[in-house]
Amino acid sequence: DTAVSQTPKYLVTQMGNDKSIKCEQNLGHDTMYWYKQDSKKFLKIMFSYNNKELIINETVPNRFSPKSPDKAHLNLHINSLELGDSAVYFCASSQVLGANYGYTFGSGTRLTVV
Amino acid sequence: AQSVAQPEDQVNVAEGNPLTVKCTYSVSGNPYLFWYVQYPNRGLQFLLKYITGDNLVKGSYGFEAEFNKSQTSFHLKKPSALVSDSALYFCAVRDGSYQLTFGKGTKLSVIP
Numbered sequence: 127d128t129a130v131s132q133t134p135k136y137l138v139t140q141m142g143n144d145k146s147i148k149c150e151q152n153l154g155h156d157t158m159y160w161y162k163q164d165s166k167k168f169l170k171i172m173f174s175y176n177n178k179e180l181i182i183n184e185t186v187p188n189r190f191s192p193k194s195p196d197k198a199h200l201n202l203h204i205n206s207l208e209l210g211d212s213a214v215y216f217c218a219s220s221q222v223l224g225a226n227y228g229y230t231f232g233s234g235t236r237l238t239v240v
Numbered sequence: 241a242q243s244v245a246q247p248e249d250q251v252n253v254a255e256g257n258p259l260t261v262k263c264t265y266s267v268s269g270n271p272y273l274f275w276y277v278q279y280p281n282r283g284l285q286f287l288l289k290y291i292t293g294d295n296l297v298k299g300s301y302g303f304e305a306e307f308n309k310s311q312t313s314f315h316l317k318k319p320s321a322l323v324s325d326s327a328l329y330f331c332a333v334r335d336g337s338y339q340l341t342f343g344k345g346t347k348l349s350v351i352p
Contacts, residue, residue, distance in 0.1 A: 130283075159339075167278075167328060169342040181339065216283060228274040228332070229340060231283040 129153050132217050132232035139207055140240055146193075147202045147235045149217030157222045158200035159229065160192060163214040172215075175200055176222065207239045242267040244333050246343035253321045254351050261316040261346045263331030272334040273314040275305055278345075279327045287329075290314060301325070321350045 157176040189205045218229040253259045276284040288299025295307045331343040
């Protein structure tokens with residue numbers, strides 16, 4: 127079983143569309159994250175979320191919104207897609223409470239906006 | 241605010257030679273330090289971490305890293321490089337919060 131799974135793996139869409147990327151983790155972790163990796167491979171945190179708080183990176187446009195139906199899922203919804211949104215988006219999870227471990231990452235979603 | 245610097249965009253090393261990928265960090269409080277590896281078109285894989293204790297940390301695939309508090313460094317090392325080690329390596333730091341901050345990555349190329 128894949129620990130952190132993202133769908134779709136590839137997403138090509140036109141400017142102005144709205145799209146969602148789904149993420150599920152089966153590790154029982156209490157916190158989930160979304161990262162954006164740009165064309166230069168730089169990784170930037172977008173959101174972190176557990177059942178107590180949502181932390182939003184202030185540089186993330188409000189067209190991006192995380193939605194968490196339950197502890198095992200954190201989906202990323204993007205409105206009015208722009209060319210600059212093209213990137214690879216990684217979901218990750220970690221167990222924060224009582225542990226000092228790093229993250230487990232999904233395999234990424236390559237978003238191309240045309 | 242916490243930050244990580246990886247001063248080298250690319251490191252080239254001959255197969256069989258020792259390799260070092262450099263990382264320095266800045267954080268208030270005690271640092272939690274990590275190394276991840278990313279193979280082409282793949283997600284990030286955890287290599288090793290330093291939380292507390294012995295300054296020399298051993299991880300996956302024969303990699304190790306040395307925590308140096310006075311130099312605020314956490315360099316990744318391997319005694320003998322393999323061609324299959326060629327990948328993108330990320331150093332990351334976490335302070336008392338739970339968000340990881342990543343360096344910009346270092347591309348390692350191991351030449352046969």
